[in-house]
Amino acid sequence: MTHILVPVKLVPDLVEELQIAGSGNALDMTWLRLIISEFDDHAIEQAIILKERSGGEVTVIAPDQEGMDDVLFTAAAKGADRITKLSGDFGEGFNNHALARAFASAVEGLAPDLILTGVQGNNDLDGSVGPCLAEYLGMAYVGYVAGVSLEGGKAVIKKEYPGGLIAEMEVALPAVLGIQAAEQPPRYVAVSKVRQMMKETSIVEIDAGDLDPSGGLDVSRMYLPEAAERAEMLQGNEKEVAARLVEIFKEIGVI
Amino acid sequence: MAANAVPHSPSFTNTFYESLFDVADGENIKSCLQCANCSGVCPFGFLMDFPPGRMIAWMRAGILDEVLGSDSVWMCVSCYACTEVCPKKIPLTPGLMTRAKEEVLLAGNVPTELQSALEFSQRYGNPLGESPRKRADWAADLRPEVPIMRKARRPVDVLWFVGDYPSYHPRVRQTTRALYKILTALGIDYGILGPDENSDGDTQRLAGERGLFEVLAEKNGKAFSCYEFKEIITTDPHAYNALKNEYPKLGIEYPVKHHTEFLAERLDELKPRLKGNGELKVTYHDPCYLGRANKVYDPPRALLEAIPGLELMEMPHNRTTSLCCGGGGGGMWLDGFQWEKAHVRLSEWRVREAVNTGADVLAVACPYEPPRFEDAAKMVSGAGNLVVKDIVELLADAMEE
Numbered sequence: 001m002t003h004i005l006v007p008v009k010l011v012p013d014l015v016e017e018l019q020i021a022g023s024g025n026a027l028d029m030t031w032l033r034l035i036i037s038e039f040d041d042h043a044i045e046q047a048i049i050l051k052e053r054s055g056g057e058v059t060v061i062a063p064d065q066e067g068m069d070d071v072l073f074t075a076a077a078k079g080a081d082r083i084t085k086l087s088g089d090f091g092e093g094f095n096n097h098a099l100a101r102a103f104a105s106a107v108e109g110l111a112p113d114l115i116l117t118g119v120q121g122n123n124d125l126d127g128s129v130g131p132c133l134a135e136y137l138g139m140a141y142v143g144y145v146a147g148v149s150l151e152g153g154k155a156v157i158k159k160e161y162p163g164g165l166i167a168e169m170e171v172a173l174p175a176v177l178g179i180q181a182a183e184q185p186p187r188y189v190a191v192s193k194v195r196q197m198m199k200e201t202s203i204v205e206i207d208a209g210d211l212d213p214s215g216g217l218d219v220s221r222m223y224l225p226e227a228a229e230r231a232e233m234l235q236g237n238e239k240e241v242a243a244r245l246v247e248i249f250k251e252i253g254v255i
Numbered sequence: 256m257a258a259n260a261v262p263h264s265p266s267f268t269n270t271f272y273e274s275l276f277d278v279a280d281g282e283n284i285k286s287c288l289q290c291a292n293c294s295g296v297c298p299f300g301f302l303m304d305f306p307p308g309r310m311i312a313w314m315r316a317g318i319l320d321e322v323l324g325s326d327s328v329w330m331c332v333s334c335y336a337c338t339e340v341c342p343k344k345i346p347l348t349p350g351l352m353t354r355a356k357e358e359v360l361l362a363g364n365v366p367t368e369l370q371s372a373l374e375f376s377q378r379y380g381n382p383l384g385e386s387p388r389k390r391a392d393w394a395a396d397l398r399p400e401v402p403i404m405r406k407a408r409r410p411v412d413v414l415w416f417v418g419d420y421p422s423y424h425p426r427v428r429q430t431t432r433a434l435y436k437i438l439t440a441l442g443i444d445y446g447i448l449g450p451d452e453n454s455d456g457d458t459q460r461l462a463g464e465r466g467l468f469e470v471l472a473e474k475n476g477k478a479f480s481c482y483e484f485k486e487i488i489t490t491d492p493h494a495y496n497a498l499k500n501e502y503p504k505l506g507i508e509y510p511v512k513h514h515t516e517f518l519a520e521r522l523d524e525l526k527p528r529l530k531g532n533g534e535l536k537v538t539y540h541d542p543c544y545l546g547r548a549n550k551v552y553d554p555p556r557a558l559l560e561a562i563p564g565l566e567l568m569e570m571p572h573n574r575t576t577s578l579c580c581g582g583g584g585g586g587m588w589l590d591g592f593q594w595e596k597a598h599v600r601l602s603e604w605r606v607r608e609a610v611n612t613g614a615d616v617l618a619v620a621c622p623y624e625p626p627r628f629e630d631a632a633k634m635v636s637g638a639g640n641l642v643v644k645d646i647v648e649l650l651a652d653a654m655e656e
Contacts, residue, residue, distance in 0.1 A: 015379060015384065015386045016386050031388075185370075187363055188360070188365040188373060190357075190361050190464060190466055191466030191467040191469075191470055192361070192466030194466075195466060
């Protein structure tokens with residue numbers, strides 16, 4: 001039976017304005033609202049579509065971030081067979097190298113045939129999780145995937161390229177796929193079903209041990225885009241502004 | 256629809272049918288005459304595979320899978336037109352249609368547009384997907400300040416439940432600010448919940464998401480219990496309906512008034528402040544959840560008639576026969592879906608009727624309506640000059656400074 005593992009993470013929800021922490025090199029986590037990375041949500045959907053189509057089991061694995069339990073129970077309500085949480089120091093921000101190492105150490109015990117994860121997240125500063133994870137596990141990686149089917153010991157995938165090109169390719173399993181989009185948008189599950197899951201299912205915890213962020217990058221400064229003084233605002237009524245515009249165009253030789 | 260509903264066991268039909276008895280007067284469904292009044296009066300009945308009457312007929316024949324496999328229910332705007340005309344007083348809107356939506360939603364057949372609104376409601380406490388922290392931003396520049404209960408830390412006479420669209424929608428915020436102006440002028444001792452307020456959840460409930468409704472109601476109930484107030488007012492008939500008829504079933508019970516009821520009670524204080532702004536021909540649209548669902552027909556009219564120089568003209572469909580704007584029961588979040596099915600907009604039918612009365616202004620009393628009718632007026636020929644205003648906007652306009 002095919003075992004599909006879906007590593008997911010929470011990222012800053014852009015519904016709120018982001019603020020820089022007092023340290024000046026990170027986001028202020030105090031008011032930060034977290035949301036499942038959109039691409040990871042698609043990875044969950046794709047895994048459940050595969051399970052419905054070809055059988056198998058789906059395990060969703062995630063770091064222990066605030067609000068993760070709801071995300072995991074929602075995944076279970078959608079059809080994930082197992083929901084797993086990595087316990088460790090995931091509170092104050094961690095890089096993708098550390099997260100990928102934590103996922104990799106858990107993968108050994110889970111022995112998946114296929115790993116689907118989001119191709120990227122909005123807070124990927126040190127590369128995305130998928131390629132890192134594939135490297136640590138010694139598996140093949142294909143990113144920007146928008147369609148997967150399983151045939152024998154292989155996955156047949158559709159990979160998106162810029163300019164509207166799509167390549168179909170075969171990948172030997174086990175492998176890691178970076179999901180760009182599931183075959184259909186992530187489904188809705190009724191709140192009552194999620195609540196029922198909370199009663200019926202439990203989250204398996206795996207100790208991630210000490211996180212190892214090495215290979216990532218050090219952020220020296222984080223700041224909002226700074227306005228440069230390159231624009232001249234023309235003052236006056238429409239005629240004056242238009243006349244001045246014509247002058248400027250003449251000065252710089254456009255007309 | 257993407258997929259069929261989950262296949263049900265034969266006993267499911269009975270279970271579903273019997274669950275309809277749980278609604279008040281639910282057992283009346285047993286006495287359905289198959290007169291088809293419901294299907295005829297339904298604004299979208301003409302294109303539903305299963306309008307209410309036919310749903311009942313098929314259920315009686317023991318066939319429910321086809322009924323729930325159809326996407327008909329997503330055309331239901333929960334407008335209570337069917338419930339209003341049913342000679343056997345079957346609670347078709349709160350019972351049959353809502354239960355059917357619940358089952359279809361549980362099976363995962365949810366149009367994408369509706370899905371977003373439900374997910375936003377769950378995540379942010381409003382269906383618009385706006386930041387919950389910005390719920391009171393409409394009031395940021397107003398002086399005197401709008402008292403927010405968490406900061407005011409004192410009992411008030413009136414808790415103003417502002418609601419989703421009145422808090423966030425740029426057009427509907429004008430209505431909100433008009434009510435602010437009137438409350439301030441009348442010296443009403445009021446407060447709002449601000450970021451502690453969540454969506455009332457009623458339209459989500461009527462779109463089949465009962466679990467979500469309960470979560471939202473619990474959050475609001477918890478917020479209410481933190482503060483002291485004598486009554487709740489709201490400009491939103493959907494919130495009004497939830498607070499008046501649905502929250503009490505969950506043990507959340509407070510006296511509630513729609514703003515038109517609240518202001519109509521204060522007509523004596525209001526009248527001296529209203530000045531004549533010249534002749535104004537106004538027609539009034541009864542919102543489904545103020546009118547048919549809650550039988551509030553006179554206070555809005557009393558307020559309009561109190562404005563000097565205002566001539567109230569009725570549309571052919573008024574009071575119990577009012578036409579739905581199309582926003583109820585999830586319709587607000589199914590515009591694309593319903594357009595694809597119907598290629599008509601209910602709001603345009605209503606605006607056409609308003610134009611035919613010769614009125615200058617279409618007066619409304621529900622936050623769904625200004626944006627819906629203003630959009631419709633752009634599409635209906637002859638409606639170019641029709642002004643859409645909430646009753647409180649007309650009152651605020653007419654008020655002496």
